Amino acid sequence: MPDLAGLLLLTVVLALLFDFSNGWHDCANAVATVVSTRVLSPLAAVVLAGALNVAGAFFSTAVAKMIGGGIVFPDAITNHVVASALAGAILWNLFTLILGLPTSSSHALIGGLVGAAVAHGGWSVVQFKGLRAILEAMILSPLFGFGVGFLIMLGVSWVFFRVPRGIATKIFSRLQLVSASFMAFSHGANDAQKAMGIITLALVASGQLSTAEVPTWVIVACALAMGLGTVVGGWRIMRTLGMRIVKLEPVHGFAAETGAASVLLFTAHFGLPVSTTHTITSSILGVGATQRLSAVRWGVTTKILSAWIFTFPGAGLLGAGVYAVLVSVS
Template sequence: MSAVTFALILALTTVLMAEFVNGWTDAPNVIATVVSTGVMSPRAAILMAVIMNTAGAMSGTAVAATVGKGIIDPAALTLPSITSAMLSIVAWGTFAARAGLPISKSHALLAGLAGAAFAGGGLQALQWDGWEKVVIGMVLSVILGGVAAFAIGLVIVFFAGDSKPARSKRLFDRLSLVAACFMAFNHGLNDGQKFMGVFATTLLTGGVVSTFEIPFWVILICALTMALGTSAGGWRIIKTIGSRMTRLQSWQGFAAQAAASCTIFGASAFGIPLSTTHTITSGIVGAAASRRVSDVRWTVLKRIVQAWLITFPVCFTAAYIAARAVNSLF
């Protein structure tokens, strides 16, 4: 086996490792509300998430194209630097999952790619048109997700506030289930595609293909890898956002999931890579606050936001240092 072939296999393996961690640590974004409100059992929720995540990941490539060739110049990457970037994502995502922190693997991925590309090509390796989409995604995920969930919650309280609790719960249990399925589909549609883009970029860097393209077999492998990661759960994160940050009722779970999934669906249509973690967390906060602002445990949310803020610099720096080192050696 040649050194180039080994480097290619290693890089592709670490991309799939990062995709697995993405599925493992982002599964709570999909099922936290339906599990914490008792709408679905954990096992049933995981099975639903696996199926719908896979379906979503196989339903488009717009986000994959943005991440694969619109954020950084692929020519600035080497196979060892891609490996370094992916390992930084795996390390940070695993640490955060162990700590029960719902960080954004999207931002970890983008930061890792940026760090690796910056190590190989400087500022010219960063494509600013693509980063405009990233900034738009940051705004959409936090503001639109939270505001939309807050508005939906107020509408529900206004129209259904006087209805019988048992009847109301049955209705919103069903609606929550539908919204959770849509959320799982959109998680695959946006998050699942990001690593497809990196996988395709790795094939291009390794000389397997001469132009950037995402064949069906790449879509299938990445979708199944994310599904496998999703099946692992991520129970500490579920506890953090599903019960420690606030206590949700099924109507609030529906409001959060509906707002988050619609936001992600719209972004995916325009190839905008946003954070599903930020979107659903903001949605949960908005839905909880629509009843009482005091229902949100702000100290827990503060800890989550702090993890969000350090994700980008941590992954960028780790990938940059590692990429500089391996590029100089190989």
Template sequence: MENSLFIIGIVIFLALAFDFINGFHDTANAIATSISTRALKPRTAIIMAAFMNFFGAILFTGVAKTIGGSIADPATLDNGLEVVIATLLAAIIWNLLTWWLGIPSSSSHALIGALAGAVFIGAGSDHVKWSGFIDIVKALLLSPLIAFAIGYVVMTVLKWIFKNKSPHSVNKGFRFMQIITAALQSFTHGTNDAQKAMGIITFALVTSGNLDSLEVPLWVKIAAATSMALGTSIGGWKIIKTMGTKIFKIEPINGFAADFTGASVIFGATMLHLPVSTTHAITSAILGVGSAKRFSEVKWSLAGRIVITWFITIPISALLAMLIFKILF
């Protein structure tokens, strides 16, 4: 019993560490454009994002239930805690590596891939809910395409509406609007990304017999939301630089269009209880907006590197989780 409680303690620590890292890894995406256009000062943007992430995380649990039960049934796993430990270690390692390199990769992809890999190697392929896994992967792959398309349309419409206006006055107005959309995007990030650690902790509590269902306890909500908010307060300057300045020269009207698009796609997924990559949604929104502004201005070589990272994250995380499971257990 004591040994089981100790392992659960390790799982909770790792899950909250994942959320903390997610906070400075992925939230950087949500505030990058508002910082690059000087709509918000960096410190102000980070503090605002931390609060909005917290509130978003507290208010929703649908994505947590999807994470907790769509890839595997925790009640049927004899070694579920070991599976979760391997999952979290793999996802944390990949997140830290891509953060260090300044590449906006997906924490969602890392966690989903790692969980599938850990269940596969730890319990066998029969315990992986392949239909649920495929549904999640579909959402992860479709969301950036949707974000790109919406971003392109939104920016095209804004260009047409304000084509006869002074660029200076337009950008002055949209610099204020960016504050609102940056806050909204941080809120939606909390509604989706913080749920993933909640789902993993709930998964561990069910598989250990400490919970009977995938209903997320209040203390898990508060712990995950607080961890993400604290991580957000650290900031992710390398990723902010990549997202805010290196893809194309972002002006306030572009930042507004990208933030509005990203927030819409993420919150839509949250309402459908689907875990999507906030990184993918926001990056694709920026690419769509940049394409509508001027296709030739987008640095497609950098965009290509980001897209490659998107596609390799799930298989690498799965293999990493398998390796960690074999080494530790």
């Protein structure tokens, strides 16, 4: 691990806090359904989520490399830009949390990075080819989540059509443990890499690295930060779900989790950072749509779309604003 000082150290700490908060808020949701269906206790579920989140972080570094070198040109970036991007994303998350709006930390982080980078060097520092691919993936991943969840639920319904309900419930109570684990692993594979990419970008900007290759210590630090956030914050979520149960069918949880996790691992493999929250939500909508269209809360879809529209420019403006303040006081 290299010597870190000043603004670089602050940037690394902010990135790890971002990862910690991501695990706190998001990853435990991957195994929440196995608590509500009594497949696992809250403690066992959150430990499982944390462990698989850490394991997933080692799956690939393609997303980290995309963020570290595929969105903005690394040689045109300073630590002021990276710190501003993180601060802009965190501020946007806090702002939308107060308003109760469903937003994506992934969208906020990328928006903050682009906004801070443009404030520093203009639009010429942005790699539009990489940015376009990311924006397309952000739009398409919820659509694929919906479609895959829909198809898996249809297939399951067809295969188990003549199986007695009691037997099917027992089978999917066990299969749901596998699908929830798959979801937790894929969350780590996708989301932990975003902080890895930011730290790598900061190391390149400070001269610690010559390329956007992710150091091993960065992978380990980000994996542990997200896993710890899952265990610490996730326990509270799991305890609440275990005490105030919402009746869920294991077969629906299995189909939604399997569909969302498949999309997330696919995008992680190709280095496309997407929103796990929006992907799992859309997969649940797809599963619900197999019953009847009226069973789906289509208002949720509208909120997802509006959140995507406003998050990227909103976080971008905040990132640019924080950069202006940092430059003026330094």
